[in-house]
Amino acid sequence: MAVDLSPIDENLLATISGLHGMPNGAFNIRRNGELVERHSSAFIEIATKEGVPGIDIKIKPGTRGETVYIPVIVTQAGVKDVVYNTFYVGEGSDVTIVAGCGIHNAAHEQSQHDGIHEFFIGKGARVKYTEAHYGEGPANGTRILNPVTKVHMAENSFCEMDLSQLEGVTSTKRETEADLAEGAKMIITEKLMTHDEQFAESNMLFQLNGDDSSVQVVSRSVAKDESRQVFSPLVVGNAACRGHVQCDSILIGNGKVKSVPAIEANCEDAILMHEAAIGKIAGDQIIKLQTLGLTEEEAEQEILDDFLS
Amino acid sequence: MAVDLSPIDENLLATISGLHGMPNGAFNIRRNGELVERHSSAFIEIATKEGVPGIDIKIKPGTRGETVYIPVIVTQAGVKDVVYNTFYVGEGSDVTIVAGCGIHNAAHEQSQHDGIHEFFIGKGARVKYTEAHYGEGPANGTRILNPVTKVHMAENSFCEMDLSQLEGVTSTKRETEADLAEGAKMIITEKLMTHDEQFAESNMLFQLNGDDSSVQVVSRSVAKDESRQVFSPLVVGNAACRGHVQCDSILIGNGKVKSVPAIEANCEDAILMHEAAIGKIAGDQIIKLQTLGLTEEEAEQEILDDFLS
Numbered sequence: 166m167a168v169d170l171s172p173i174d175e176n177l178l179a180t181i182s183g184l185h186g187m188p189n190g191a192f193n194i195r196r197n198g199e200l201v202e203r204h205s206s207a208f209i210e211i212a213t214k215e216g217v218p219g220i221d222i223k224i225k226p227g228t229r230g231e232t233v234y235i236p237v238i239v240t241q242a243g244v245k246d247v248v249y250n251t252f253y254v255g256e257g258s259d260v261t262i263v264a265g266c267g268i269h270n271a272a273h274e275q276s277q278h279d280g281i282h283e284f285f286i287g288k289g290a291r292v293k294y295t296e297a298h299y300g301e302g303p304a305n306g307t308r309i310l311n312p313v314t315k316v317h318m319a320e321n322s323f324c325e326m327d328l329s330q331l332e333g334v335t336s337t338k339r340e341t342e343a344d345l346a347e348g349a350k351m352i353i354t355e356k357l358m359t360h361d362e363q364f365a366e367s368n369m370l371f372q373l374n375g376d377d378s379s380v381q382v383v384s385r386s387v388a389k390d391e392s393r394q395v396f397s398p399l400v401v402g403n404a405a406c407r408g409h410v411q412c413d414s415i416l417i418g419n420g421k422v423k424s425v426p427a428i429e430a431n432c433e434d435a436i437l438m439h440e441a442a443i444g445k446i447a448g449d450q451i452i453k454l455q456t457l458g459l460t461e462e463e464a465e466q467e468i469l470d471d472f473l474s
Numbered sequence: 475m476a477v478d479l480s481p482i483d484e485n486l487l488a489t490i491s492g493l494h495g496m497p498n499g500a501f502n503i504r505r506n507g508e509l510v511e512r513h514s515s516a517f518i519e520i521a522t523k524e525g526v527p528g529i530d531i532k533i534k535p536g537t538r539g540e541t542v543y544i545p546v547i548v549t550q551a552g553v554k555d556v557v558y559n560t561f562y563v564g565e566g567s568d569v570t571i572v573a574g575c576g577i578h579n580a581a582h583e584q585s586q587h588d589g590i591h592e593f594f595i596g597k598g599a600r601v602k603y604t605e606a607h608y609g610e611g612p613a614n615g616t617r618i619l620n621p622v623t624k625v626h627m628a629e630n631s632f633c634e635m636d637l638s639q640l641e642g643v644t645s646t647k648r649e650t651e652a653d654l655a656e657g658a659k660m661i662i663t664e665k666l667m668t669h670d671e672q673f674a675e676s677n678m679l680f681q682l683n684g685d686d687s688s689v690q691v692v693s694r695s696v697a698k699d700e701s702r703q704v705f706s707p708l709v710v711g712n713a714a715c716r717g718h719v720q721c722d723s724i725l726i727g728n729g730k731v732k733s734v735p736a737i738e739a740n741c742e743d744a745i746l747m748h749e750a751a752i753g754k755i756a757g758d759q760i761i762k763l764q765t766l767g768l769t770e771e772e773a774e775q776e777i778l779d780d781f782l783s
Contacts, residue, residue, distance in 0.1 A: 399734075402752075416742045425708075427734035430752040433725045440749040443711075443739040 170201070173240055173269050180331070181265030181297040182236040192234035193220055198246040209233055209260075219249035219281075222262075226255030226287065234263045237280065242272035242306065247279045256287035256319075262294045266310055268333070270302040277309040284315065286322040286349075294326045300333030308333060313340045318349035320375065329356040329473075330365065339367040345406075347375030354383045356473045359392035359420070369398035373406035373435065384412040387469055388420025399427040402435025410439035415446060415472060417465070479510070483547055486576030489640070490606040491545040501543040502529055507555040518542055518569075528558035528590075531571075535564030535596065543572045546589065551581035551615065556588045565596035565628075571603045575619055577642070579611040586618040593624065595631040595658075603635045609642030617642060622649045627658035629684065638665040638782075639674065648676040654715075656684030663692045665782045668701035668729070678707035682715035682744065693721040696778055697729025708736040711744025719748035724755060724781060726774070 170178070174196065178184045187194075187202065191209035194201040198218070205211050208228040212221045222233060239246060254260065270276040286292055300308035310330070318324060330337060343351055351371070359365050371380045380400060388394050400408035414422040428437035446468050454464035479487070483505065487493045496503075496511065500518035503510040507527070514520050517537040521530045531542060548555060563569065579585040595601055609617035619639070627633060639646060652660055660680070668674050680689045689709060697703050709717035723731040737746035755777050763773035 414739070416739055416744075418742060420742070421738075421740050423736065423738035424748075425734060425736035426750075427732065428750060428752055429730075429732035430723070430725055431730050433727060433729065433754050435725075436751075436753040438749075438751045439733075440747075441735075441737060442745075442747045443737055444745040445742050 174238055177238045177240070177267030177269055177299070178236055180299050181267040182234055182263045184234060184236065188232070188234045190231055190233070195237045195248065197239055197241045197244050206231060214249060214251070217249045218247065219251070222250065222252045224252070224254045224258050224260055226257055228255060228258040228260055230259065232261040232263060236264065237266045237278055239266070239268045239270070239276045239278050242270050242274035242276055245277040247281070249281045250283070252282070252284045254284065254286045254290045254292055257289045258287070259291040262292060264294070265297040268300045268302070268308040268310070270300065270306040270308050273303065273305045275307040275309065277311070279311040279313070281313040282315070284317065284324070286316065286318045286324055288319045289321045290319070291323045292325070294324065296328050298330040298334055298337070300335070302333070307335045309336045310334050311338045314342070316343035316351070318343065318345045318351065320346045321348040323349070324351045326351070326353040328354070330358060332358055332360065334365070335363055337365045339365070341367070341369040343380070344372040344374055345378035345380065348377045349375060350378065351380045353380070355385070357386040357394065358389070358473060359387070359394055360389040361392060362390070363392040365392070365394045367396050371400045371408065373400065373402045373408055374404055376405040378404065379407040380409070382410040385473060386414045386422065387417065387473060388414060388422050389417040391419050393421045395423045395425070397425045397427070399429065400437055400439070401429045401431065402437050403431050405432065405434035406436070408435070408437040412439070412441035414443045415469065416443065417445065482549055482578050486547045486549070486578055486608070487545055489608050490574030490576040491543055491572045493543060493545065497541070497543045499540055499542070504546045504557065506548055506550045506553050515540065523558060523560070526558045527556065528560070531559065531561045533561070533563045533567050533569055535566055537564060537567040537569055539568065541570040541572060545573065546575045546587055548575070548577040548579070548585045548587050551579050551583035551585055554586040556590070558590045561591070561593045563593065563595045563599045563601055566598045567596070568600040571601060573603070574606040577609040577611070577617040577619070579609065579615040579617050582612065582614045584616040584618065586620070588620040588622070590622040591624070593626065593633070595625065595627045595633055597628045598630045599628070600632040601634070603633065605637050607639040607643055607646070609644065611642070616644045618645045619643050620647045623651070625652035625660070627652065627654045627660065629655045630657035632658070633660045635660070635662040637663070639667060641667055641669065643668070643674070644672055646674045648674070650676070650678040652689070653681040653683055654687035654689065657686045658684060659687065660689045662689070664694070666695040666703065667698070667782060668696070668703055669698040670701060671699070672701040674701070674703045676705050680709045680717065682709065682711045682717055683713055685714040687713065688716040689718070691719040694782055695723045695731065696726065696782060697723060697731050698726040700728050702730045704732045704734070706734045706736070708738065709746055709748070710738045710740065711746050712740050714741065714743035715745070717744070717746040721748070721750035723752045724778065725752065726754065
């Protein structure tokens, strides 16, 4: 690898973005608030933002089959990194964007990364976006991740988002917003796991403004130990649209979850639905796996892995 | 009929409580903020409250098969009637309570009734409670009903509540709260219909504090014309309990509905679920009834009646 990455850096990058070495095509790797390496491609230009920290990712109309990687890692304790990234996805393009943040905090101080991501998705464009959050280090170090995601979807665009918090994040406050024009379609999946004394809050707002727009929200979470989670997704139907929200949470130990999915119909032709469930793993599921030779702990882990995969 | 009831009074009483003439057993009929007639029975004592307007309804332990009627009617414009009714339901009893409020407001002024009802349901007691709200009069008269319902359920008690707003209520803010001890079980159904420029807000809080307690919440609503509705039921599981919330709303014309059912699990052994849907009547349902000879309007009314029955 050309640039100076430590084994800790490489492990974080692999965990949050599946990267082993530098990727092909366009990418931007940020570490401890500074640029490590950047590449633009013929169709995707990455430029330093003016005025605030962050980058502009400009994807030309008609770009197809390219992947952009923009991972962030924090390995110094005491760092508070705030970054503003704006994505301009040209009309008719079809791209994959891989973001994510990994924090390795070996000290007992606080490390924080707040990524503010805004997307302008052009007419008929298709985006697949994945973002993984991960922390590691001693239990008394504090790792904070407060992502903000704003998505503006033009006519007939499509966006699939997979947002996940793998483990090790002490505290997170997640804000996600999207507005959808006519025929735009969004599928968003959020998967969170909290443990120890961790806290997670996720607020989402989807404005279905155009006829034939639709959003499907899937939220899955596992709250272990003494951790707490609060979910508040809201889908607003302002046109002849469809919205569906599904929130499922599993409690392990003293985990606590509050789930407040809201739907608001302001148009007679809006069809909105939500469903939510909170509970522990059913005993018979554990027993079934135990009869196949797994211990109780292995059976539990198997079920959780499947739930969050 | 012994007491002085006008045809308007009689019609309101029949609509909200199914009464035709004075009932048998215990009852209390209130009109324009004043007592019309009251009866206590051998097992059910109705007494005027001290300090605030209202009555105490004391049901002796072991009372079985009795029905108490406590309807309220308002026929004067400009009346604001606030009443505090407290129900003490003795251990092991099994009773039916019929409440309700009808407003006939022939003028263009405001008439308002706020009924604050509190229930202490003893161990093993069973209560069936129905409450209907209804208004009539010219569209520019204002009829306001703000009911507050608080229910305290002792071990192994059972309570079934049917709350409905039939029509003609300009504005309502409904507050419902219940706390359930071990083995207590509640089934609550709320049915609301709003039309014209009406507004309805319903907030509910259910605290499942005892093991094996359970609550089932069914909310059904129809929002017609320019009316608006907001629903916020919250079920909190603090023990090995079960909670289920189901909210379904139908939009007609420019009706608007926001539904925010929340579940909060503070115990690993709590099992909580909710589901909600908002939409208009499916076209194929209308067509099916039209093929049976109904007009479009008749078909729509048939479907709504069935939904709210």
